[in-house]
Amino acid sequence: MTDPSYDITGRGPVLLLLPGGAGHPMGLGPMTEALSGHFTVVTYDPLGLAHGRLGEHVADQRVQDWSDGARRVLDETLPEGGTAYALGTSAGAVAALDLAVRHPERLRHVVAHEPPCVGVLPDGARQQAAFREVCEVYRAKGLAAAGALMTAVLEERDAGDLPEGRPLSREEELTTPMALALAHVIGPFTSYLxxxxxxxxxxxxxAGADSRGQLMYRTAEFLVKHLQADFAEFPGGHLGILQHPVDFAERLARTLLGTGLRS
Structure with missing residues (x-):
């Protein structure tokens, strides 16, 4: 087992971030900067993609492996007996849910932003099959077609004609984080219940305000009932953490601390 990869910035109570996709923390800089005056932000990189492992072999991922790695990060960054806040988004939110179930002793409050745990839905089997189709389209036609179908699945609409493309070579796949997510993360993580x-x-x-009426908002509402959890609405949509990083950070701080960054 390799050592877990992570970055640390800021000061204050520990806030563990679990990114979406294949776990590459790209694009999270503006949000972590906004949070760094109030939290010690620990950004977990489960596959080490931003830490020299991009291009190395990747196998199908397990939710439990990501959450076990996150627990190891907490053990390394917290004092003995200490607890942390945690935020996971998309695939990272699935790992955050598993972390909350299996390692609660290291946590004080977990926010799971739009976890694609569609199995909780009344039509969950159909939605899981839709994500499997996205992965199949990726293998057959490449990233553009898979991305178009993924957007349609999230928005719960017909995809229409998908753009033509070609499968990526294994070398291209291993150096493209979104391709790694489609090849090795989305299938097992959307199967997690x-x-x-x-x-x-x-x-x-x-769930994001822009996701209202869409699959991830509906899933979040069912998860709240399934897990007897609280609910919060955040700025933007499924990629709100990238679309509105400062406002997202403000909403996160209010959810975790009861006060905003600008207070």
Whole structure:
């Protein structure tokens, strides 16, 4: 087992970030900068893609491996007996849910932003099949076609004609984080179904305001009931953490601390 990869910035209580996609923390800089005056922000990179491992072999991922790695990061960055806040988004939110279930002793409050745990839905089997189709389209037609279908799945609409493309070579795939997510993360992570009932640590399931009426908002609402969790609405849509980083950070601080960054 390799040592976990992560970056640390800021001061204050520890806030663990679990990125989406294949876990590459690209694009999170503006949000972590906004948070760094109030938190010690620890950004976990589960595959080490931003830490010299991009291009190395990647196998199909397991939610439990990501959450176990996150626990190791907390053990390395917290004092003995200390606890942390945590934010996971998309695939990272699935790992955050598992972390809350399996390692609650290191956590004080977890925010899971739009975890694609669609199995909780009444039509969950159909939605899981839709994500499997996205992965199949990626393997057959490449990133553009898979991305177009993914957007349609999230918006719960017909995709229409998909753009033509070609499969990526293995070498191209291993150096493209989104391709790695489609090849090795989305399938197993959308198949994950957390056990029903409350977690031992405080849990908030979040959805983006721009996701109202779409699949991830609906999933978040069902997860709140399934897990007896709190609910919060955040700025933007599924990629709100990148679209509105400062406002997203402000909403996160209010959710975790009861006060904003600008107070």
């Amino acid at each position: 957390p056990d029903a009932g409350p977690t031992q640590t405080r849990l908030t399931v979040a």
